Amino acid sequence: MARETEDPGMAKASKVKRQRKKKTKENKTRTVHANLLYDNAKGEENPNRHYANNKIKTTKYTVLSFLPKNLFEQFHRFANVYFVFIALLNFVPVVNAFQPELALAPVVFILSVTAIKDLWEDYRRHRSDKEINHMDCLVYSRAERSYVEKYWKEVRVGDFIRLRCNEILPADVLLLSSSDPDRLCHIETATLDGETNLKQRQVVRSFFDLDCDFDPIKYNSIIECEKPNNDLNRFRGYIIHRSGRRDALYKENLLLRGCTIRNTEEAVGIVIYAGHETKAMLNNNGPRYKRSKLERQMNVDVFWCVIILLVMCLFAAVGHGLWMFQYGDKRPVFDVLSPDGTDLSPIMSAIYLFLTMIIVFQVLIPISLFVSIEIVKICQVYFIHQDMELYDEETDSHLQCRALNITEDLGQMQYIFSDKTGTLTENKMVFRRCTVAGVEYSHDANARRLAMYQEMDSEEEECTSHGGTLPRRDSVTSHQSARVVLRSQSTKSHRRTGSRAEAKRASILSKHTAFSSPMEKDITPDPQLLDKVNECSSQMDFMRFHSQPMSQLPSDLADVIDFFIALTICNTVVVSSPNQPRQKVRVRFELKSPVKTIEDFIKRFTPSRLTSGSNNSSSSSLITNRSSNKGCSSMLSSPSAESTLTKLDEEQPPRDLEHNFGPVLPCYDGKAWNLEEGELRYEAESPDEAALVYAARAYKCSLVGRLPDQVTMELPHLGKLNFELLHTLGFDSTRKRMSVVVRHPLTDQITVYTKGADSVIMDLIKPPDTGKRQKKIVNRTQNYLNLYAADGLRTLCIAKKIMSKEQYACWLQHHLEAETAIQGREELLFESALRLETNLQLLGATGIEDRLQDGVPETIASLRKAGLQIWVLTGDKQETAVNIAYACKLLDPEEEILTLNADSQEACALLLEESLHYIQAKFLCSSTDQAAKAFHSNFTTFEIYPSSSPSSSSSSHTPPFMVHRLGLVIDGRTLAYALDKSLEDKFLAVARSCRSVLCCRSTPLQKSMVVKLVRNKLKVMTLAIGDGANDVSMIQVADVGVGISGQEGMQAVMASDFALPRFRYLQKLLLVHGHWCYSRLANMILYFFYKNAMFVALIFWYQFYCGFSGSAMIDQWYLIFFNLMFSAFPQLITGTLDKDVSAETLQQLPQLYVNGQNSEEYKPYMFWMNMIDAFYQSLVCFFIPYFAYADSDVDLFTWGTPFTTLALFTILVHLGIETKTWTWMNWLSIAFSIALFFTVALCYNASCPTCYSPSNPYWTMQRLLQDPLFYLLCVITPVAALLPRYFYRACQGTLFPSPVQVGRQNILSLSRVKVGSPLSPKPPFLSLAKPSPKGCNIKDQRSFPSSRASQEPVLQMDERGRRSPLGPRDSEKGLSDLCTLVPTEIDTLPYTKDAPPLSGEPWPPSTKDSECLDKTLEVSDVSLSSWITSTPVLAQTDSVQLNLPPDGDSQCAKYTRNSEERLKPDHTIHPAQRTEQAVEQLLHTTL
């Protein structure tokens, strides 16, 4: 077209420019030309030749490089080097102990096992590579002038490829053409980020208008873009056309390798990155290697083994020197001269002998230990993976172990750092209540409905948990719920499907349906609000008919309708309906809008188009402001307008969107309504959005369709309205809001709808001086927001702004500039967004509940019982976080809460100081017995264990530190100060003495800093669990990172060591698998050390009888294969399968977890005890045969062979004593071991009469088996050797059993007495529930059935019932205490005694204007009801508030406890004494 007829001069100029540019930023960009241009040229001229081709090779080795490379890698392990060194030492004749070839055997064996494992893995990789490389795709060929099939590996950068629907992208491709009329291409990126929704990609803008098919031959542009990187969400560059015109490229233009094309018949693109340079491959980093704590500990002991080895060798060397010396010059006949006949001096012999002994004793350093540990860990991972209880049927996913070598760390955790949203909570957002224009709609029916779901859930839970496998979900009777049936069907359906692909697809779909469960979809509307909506829309309908301007609408009604419009359209939700072939249109442009150019803007605002904007052609009269367009267009005319103006005349095809003019009857039956409209499916980026859209739909304001440039919504009475979508300013975490700019079809005004966090929106509200009403709305809304937050709801503010065309045009100009900018585009767009989102008008706010995941409180309770410290690090605001914390039993209503909110470094320091003093004063100095008491009831210490000391929860590295009944709440800003070098110690001291810590408003970086701080300073084992991208850094820093494979994509999972489908699985993972893995591995390692020491010591004792000559009575073959073969299997079986305590017991008695935390299975002294035992046993094993054969005619190896047998028996019986669970596999492995030894021995001794020098054991075993003495020895020696250990174990089991042993012994009796005993995990709330006949409760009955009501009967309690847990000291001064904290204004009101303090927060100041009475009435009313519905935050009165006023006028921080109120009244914060402004400020800092 026009581009092709550009004059060549321009192109040249641009080329020169490009080249110059290329020189300057050679390293920053990549330039891609079309390959077609260079097809005829030689390969060297192709500018793309330097780029990686699309052949992928994930294998590490080639056929040639395997051996050297693999060996090189293996020799990175020190142990391997050591063993090779020893093997090579054998080749030195003077020192050799064994046949050199034989000495190589263990090393070669170990190396080859590892090499075979590596080879197999590599081969698997090679096969999948090959498969992938040989997939077909269509590549344009110049010769054929069409697309021809080629293998993936033949694709090169610069090739044009054609993609058809459901094809997988072979490389990163820049989209140049699409069959889609909107020039879009849909891709599914589940393989990249796990997000199952379709993403939209867009044809490069320059090719957007191409009306004919894209012809690669004509393509002659040059693409310049950034170097390959692994950021999936970023792609920047520009395309330079012949004309010299440049167009920017975004990530929306790039199709990533590995994604699947969906819903698009055909797309053509040019390959930008290929093969290993694609973003998918760059993101693909292998598993990480972490070293577990146990392994670190083990390495210390390996080091000790080396020391022992050296000492033994030294001892032998000295002994040999002395032995030589005593003969003097008279060289005895048995002291053979060196091969060349020379005599060796005693000293030289000693030195040689030292080396020889190292070889002989090499077994002491357990060469097979490392391999065995690896094998055991792989088995452990396999078992964890196979655990049915860690399998989530709903998402068809199980636990993934991504790190293979830290399974045992799971058993040693001390601190858990958890994210909140999506981790503790389901991240399933349920719309709970909203406030519009300052009026609250509590949605009680909705709350009731939610409570019903909750019940259903728990019933279902019971069914599955009790019956185990028996009652399948299908068998649950149908009356249960529709949801149950639905779920079972979805699981069934994908089981039936044949191919894996289908199954996967089905699972994605079922996951999708789970994403918006009926619980989230069906919202029962608030009748009051519904009436208003209906009234409003009917009025609007009326006005539209009568051509009245919409501004006549009463402002509160207008707000209502605007509110719902905002809910409906201010999002990126995509509508799809199952009837159509998943036809979805989706906008995901960040800060970018469908208004592409100024021309576009003009085009849209020309009258010809305006009519089509609204579906209702008769309502064109509503469109005003036509004239203003003229001015705008002239102002915004641009040089290249002609090219696009051609489209101006095009008539928009008439849209056959029907609308319903008939009066819609208010329909209160949400379900019936749902059935008829239920076909529409909403797919949202975040669950909040979906929740809001569903909420709006409940009020008949449903989102019907979304196209890149328009949104269609249906309103009652008004029918379908098309909102022209001018811009979508996407949500980002810095702005914390999103906006859409639309043209309102009814008013034709350009309206900005903004939705965002209350903290930011409130600041952007138009200054309150503009209107009293607005001011009132703002104040009231703020109050409700506080209440929502206190209720644990997530709050969002909805605001709007009406722009004049001129304003918009101005903004647009800047915005477009920003969009086309190449440098710093993000920043510019950000600023542009900031300019738009100002002077907003507040419409209302919503409260969304983030439901707790199943079993979270129970899991937290039992993890805490297990001695784990749980910290919650969340980005949520304080109130929400605190309430969720109460709901999930992280905070206890009975415990005090320290809240740290500081405004400056100094303030923070002061606060920490004060808190420390407070803690010390309260707990350490004043009354130690009280503290101890508190501790005991707090921890419900497993009192049947006499050995568990009160300080058992603190690690052995740290001084015993009492954990008090304190909760610490700290906000992000204070945290930032507290994490400062100067304060971190104090912060830790405070935090450590608190039972639970809650960090709100923390950034991802802070999260990781906290974890790092605790990990490094306290030297504890930390586990971080999270589900979102913001948890990645924390997950990576922690010793063990756990990702929740939830709904926020896969980043957390990709970074994690273990990925769980749900939080509650953490309980079994840690308490059961962690415990098992730890105890198994610890026992196995100890056993390994024992085994080797015991075996080696036999030879050591013999040195006393062979002149320390390094001789071994045990045949070298036995010596070398003893570890590798004869004794290898039973310990592996035990290391894999042994269970010291059953899974049920471990879950019932979480206290047993302390065992691993304190490393009780493997303490340093245990190593030494094992060593001593090993030496004792070897003494017995040596001297019994010694004396039995003393002064007999036995020969060396006939005497030595029984040693091997004895040692084998002793070692196996030892293992038997240590084995706690005997399955047939244990028996089999032991039998196999013995059989193997005898078989090998008999074969070996019969095989060759002249080989195997020097032992030459021909027929030795056979003769021994005829000798009764041999059997007698085999019986007595193991018995004598193991007698002490067996006796000790028996005594210990009786006299001072470890907790684990008690758990084993008493589990039966415990289960009998469990009920009511202190061992049973019992919710502390239960006993507090008392039915209350008080009036206030009856009045608020409608708000009672909150979702949490069924869990927490505490909600039902009246004043007295609520106070009862606080003990007698509080009961008598209860009311006055409460009142003192409540600000004075409210104090005066008669009912404020029921208005509880918001976790000790100063009450937001109510205005003192004329509406005071009215307002306070309302406030208190709301607070009353909120108290009833809210979480126990309000029930706790023991709260310590540490607040430093932001103005810093008071020098000391004030802390106060409600119960001590009367004693220190001065310390109470009375916000009334402050200026309103100051309190407002305080609010902002504390929130």
Place this chain on the structure above:
Amino acid sequence: MMASSYNAKDEDGHITVSGPGGGGTLRGKKPENTAFKQQRLPAWQPILTAGTVLPAFFIIGLIFIPIGIGLYVTSNNIKEFEIDYTGVDMSSPCFNCSQNFSWNSTRPCTCTVPFYLEQPYESNVFMYYGLSNFYQNHRRYVKSRDDSQLNGNVDSLKEPSKECEPYAKHDGKPIAPCGAIANSMFNDTLELFYNDPNGTRVQIPLTNTGIAWWTDKHVKFRNPGGDSSNITASFQGTSKPVNWRKPVYELDTAADNNGFINEDFIVWMRTAALPTFRKLYRIINKTSSMVPTLPRGNYTLEVVYNYPVRSFEGRKRMILSTISWMGGKNPFLGIAYITVGSVCFFLGVVLLIIHHKCGNRSNSADISN
């Protein structure tokens, strides 16, 4: 399908379900509910407490003590006589001979050692020579042999293994048998005479065959050139070990006990385990059931004293012993069994006390807490 195999998640090496029974593909990812995979194999879970291990101790005690007594009695029934003829003392008859430190003294020294047997030896009597302080188990000594040569391999005969160094060659000729073990072979000759009460000295017939392992004599040790009659020719071109007085083919006159298959030689080549050892020298077969093999009375041991042991403070002994099913006289094993059995019994009693005193208390206390 490709998508899943391409999946970045799968590629990064985490363990995919690769265990036995890959039925996972059919049934989604749900793990199989088998006892093994769910770690619920039927198991025996012994709990080690005083109460549970009590029986084991008593049973061990009750089994071991009788065995021990039996062994002790058996051992005591074995008759054994031992006489040291090293000649360390001036008074000793072999004192003179023992002064000779050389291996190759030309003049053979003979001494006569009288002794008295207090008990008659009824059954076959085994005659041992015993050496003390002789470290036949020294590492380099043990290695210093060539089994291949001893097995009659002609190549090894001509070219002994380097293990035999420095006793592989002498004057350029290969040594047969090579190595330090062979070189230091015990070469005293012991003869036993019964001094009849009537004054006559009766030489007791000593059998020199059947003292080595059958497998050694017939499998491991072979003369070069097979069983050819001319053994001297087979060893042509070899040198005798340095310390030997006569070459290997002159060890005995009998063809089936000469050369490498000489039983004295074979016995010597089986290196002893401990520095104090005995080796079977001769067997005195019981001739008739009426007369004891060695009647009570005076005996004379005539020793051709060749073997120098003074250089390493060694001792030489002659031992006469009968034998039982459990070998030679050694009361240790019996005592050990009795001791271990008693200890077990005692510990059993201790555990019984513990069990009664503490076992019940602690268990009930645990629960009541």
